[in-house]
Amino acid sequence: MAKTADRSPRAAAESTDSGRSRTPPSVLQSADRALVALLSFTEQRPEWGVSELARHHGWDKAVVQRLLTTLTGRGFLTCDSTTRRYRLGPAVSRLARVGEHSxxxxxxxxxxxxxxxxxxxxxxxxxxxxxxxxxxxxxxxxxxxxxxxxxxxxxxxxxxxxxxxxxxxxxxxxxxxxxxxxxxxxxxxxxxxxxxxxxxxxxxxxxxxxxxxxxxxxxxxxxxxxxxxxxxxxxxxxxxxxxxxxxxxxxxxxxxxxxxxxxxxxxxxxxx
Incomplete structure (x- = not known):
């Protein structure tokens, strides 16, 4: 598999969240962090807990909790009420269909x-x-x-x-x-x-x-x-x-x- 650059979620997180000085001034940090969080969900890692995602990206746990709650409220994630683990939600599938048809x-x-x-x-x-x-x-x-x-x-x-x-x-x-x-x-x-x-x-x-x-x-x-x-x-x-x-x-x-x-x-x- 050929790769021209490291475009993994971890790399994205390191470039935007390891320090405010490294975030380009044109980037809205909260939106960028939400997108990085969504890109963390892969076939190899289809679900995350709050603490796991916080450790993975070096983010504050309270910030991650608010972030995942917000994404869940908009349907981009779902949360298992028993395990408290998050998976991609129906809004992601809807956008995927739109992208395919377009x-x-x-x-x-x-x-x-x-x-x-x-x-x-x-x-x-x-x-x-x-x-x-x-x-x-x-x-x-x-x-x-x-x-x-x-x-x-x-x-x-x-x-x-x-x-x-x-x-x-x-x-x-x-x-x-x-x-x-x-x-x-x-x-x-x-x-x-x-x-x-x-x-x-x-x-x-x-x-x-x-x-x-x-x-x-x-x-x-x-x-x-x-x-x-x-x-x-x-x-x-x-x-x-x-x-x-x-x-x-x-x-x-x-x-x-x-x-x-x-x-x-x-x-x-x-x-x-």
Whole structure:
């Protein structure tokens, strides 16, 4: 996973709260602290207690209590009445839906897609998770007379092809087994992976290399090279160059480097 800078919640807190003199004069400290608190909630750390969050960021406990109470009142957090621990609330989901429908993520990476098209001449696709599959969020078509055309909004099966592998490789194994092990996986071509164990093996190799390639797993005439795109340390999308097998396979080494660089730039654009 490529990172261009430390954009973690802890780093943000240290830059804004370790001393008032270090807070830029144009930044409203209370609002900045609220945003840092929200960014502290991740898939790896989905809930916090007041004391934990105060220690993590070096904040006063009473200030954290007021901050979390305020965010809870506006629906950005919920508080378990028994454990007194906080989790993200419905207001966050509502904003996420608004952001998705407004096309925020695709707009951030359009320059990356355009650059990859110039560098490779093949179609470039940004895919985002959608249940047990993935959805095309943005795409540009290749320039050749024979090319792969992606339809924005189209849903694809998660187990067939590098685009899906680059997304689901970063899911917890238990979730992978629940998603792909409940029913028999459909075979589209002779190279489609149809077992959870085969998927887990492919995912392990993809995580090790940072990219993946598939040869005709969904469409037997197509080869795809894909790399993961992250947001705040969590898988957000995959970036894929895809085209006729005879062309993409022959230029695989060059395309791999372009895709990896593009995925790193997309990750930076998403704010990782």
């Amino acid at each position: 096309g925020v993520l695709p707009s951030l990476v359009r320059p990356v897609l355009a650059r990859l098209l110039r560098e490779t001449g093949e179609s470039v696709v940004l895919n985002v998770p959608n249940g047990g599959g993935y959805r095309c969020a943005a795409a540009v078509d290749g320039t050749g007379p024979i090319r792969y055309t992606a339809l924005v909004g189209a849903l694809m099966p998660g187990h067939a092809g590098a685009s899906g592998h680059a997304i689901f490789a970063y899911y917890p194994e238990a979730e992978i087994r629940q998603t792909f092990g409940a029913t028999a996986l459909q075979r589209f071509t002779g190279t489609t992976l149809t077992s959870v164990e085969a998927l887990l093996d492919r995912y392990a190799r993809l995580r090790e290399k940072g990219w993946g390639i598939s040869h005709g797993e969904y469409d037997e005439a197509v080869t795809a090279i894909s790399a993961p795109v992250f947001q705040a340390g969590t898988i957000a999308a995959s970036l894929t160059v895809i085209g006729p097998s005879h062309r993409v396979t022959g230029a695989a080494d060059r395309i791999v480097e372009a895709v990896r660089a593009g995925a790193a730039d997309a990750t930076a654009a998403f704010g990782d």
